[in-house]
Amino acid sequence: MKIDKSYELPFPPDRVFAAWVCPETVIPPATRMEINPTVGGHYRLFMESEDRCNRAEGLFFAVEPDRHVRYTWEWDRDGEITEIDVLFEPADDGTALHIRHTGFRKTESRDMHDSGWDSYVEKLSALLEKDGETASN
Known part of the structure; x- marks a missing residue:
């Protein structure tokens, strides 16, 4: 089973990619990230x-700056290892983000x-918007 999603974000691909692989880009309910992209x-x-710590983890198979990442995903060592493939493509108004999540x-x-994924991309976009306002002020 798989998921295929596409989103339009009003930010250039380099910004979206950088946020995707940055340890400071932590979208709730996540609290922190360790990453070697x-x-x-x-x-x-x-x-x-206070009462628990869950985690997702995986390995990167492909990393093309500003263009593409492919990596595994496993939630709390539950044995279901899936694969996430993300494309960051230039679009007229920013980035066309394509996510394929397979192996369910x-x-x-x-x-x-x-x-x-819908929630994550919405919160990522809000974070990028906020960072853009901070950078321009």
């Missing part, structure tokens, strides 16, 4: 609270990630 590099995304074994997992 190189081929063979590892990342960990943490969701921490459970419909429930796929559906949760499907809505999760």
Whole structure:
């Protein structure tokens, strides 16, 4: 099972890509990230609270600055290792973002990630907008 999503973001591809692979770009409910965005590099995304710590982690297979990343995703070592392929393409008004997330074994997992991508991209766009306002002030 897979997810195919496309979004239009009003920011140039280099900015969207940089935010995607930056350890400071932490979108709630995530609380912190460790990332080495190189081929063979590892990342960990943490969701921490007072009573627990969940994490997603994986390895990068492809990293083409400002254009493309491909990496694995595993939630809390649940055994379902999926693959995420993201393209950052120039568009008239910014970036055409294409996400393909494959390898789901459970419909429930796929559906949760499907809505999760919408939320993530919406919050990423809001963060980039806020950073743009800060940079221009």
